[in-house]
Amino acid sequence: AQSVTQPDIHITVSEGASLELRCNYSYGATPYLFWYVQSPGQGLQLLLKYFSGDTLVQGIKGFEAEFKRSQSSFNLRKPSVHWSDAAEYFCAVLTSGTYKYIFGTGTRLKVLA
């Protein structure tokens, strides 16, 4: 069965430090991959997506992610974190033919001033 794993439940970084959030997926074919961010009490906002082509994708707010087929990973990165990046981040797979997202359990990011 398809699944998405985000091994880090909580991550704390200092403002200005670099960030990497991990995501691994289990899916037979090449999936559509997404990263969403959720601020408290809000819905989900798309940061970036990967469908095909260049394996390094750029998103909003300075985020980028790299698709590595050999590792079944789609890690999210940001070179310098801002206090406003504190939120919960979700990796998701969209499985073709089923029209549904499978989400990871999320990583809650805390940013220290």
Add this chain to the structure above:
Amino acid sequence: KAGVTQTPRYLIKTRGQQVTLSCSPISGHRSVSWYQQTPGQGLQFLFEYFSETQRNKGNFPGRFSGRQFSNSRSEMNVSTLELGDSALYLCASSPQGVGDEAFFGQGTRLTVV
């Protein structure tokens, strides 16, 4: 362009009652999906509708149902509410649902007492 609108934003219901939540998708979007978000289970897929037809359904009991109208607006209904139904219910819309980015509403926070 207006985003996805979910109403109401907050609801408090008593066990055994039923509830109807509403979702108005982005204009032109024909696919509407519903997700339940809880601290314990994370984001779980409920169902997806496209042009008034349910295309996929998640693993939820029959108490959870939905429908979509000709204008793409969608409703979900939960009958015989249980305490465990307390959650944030998120609606997402996309143009076609296949390989599309989903745009999420802010959700309806349902509390069952």
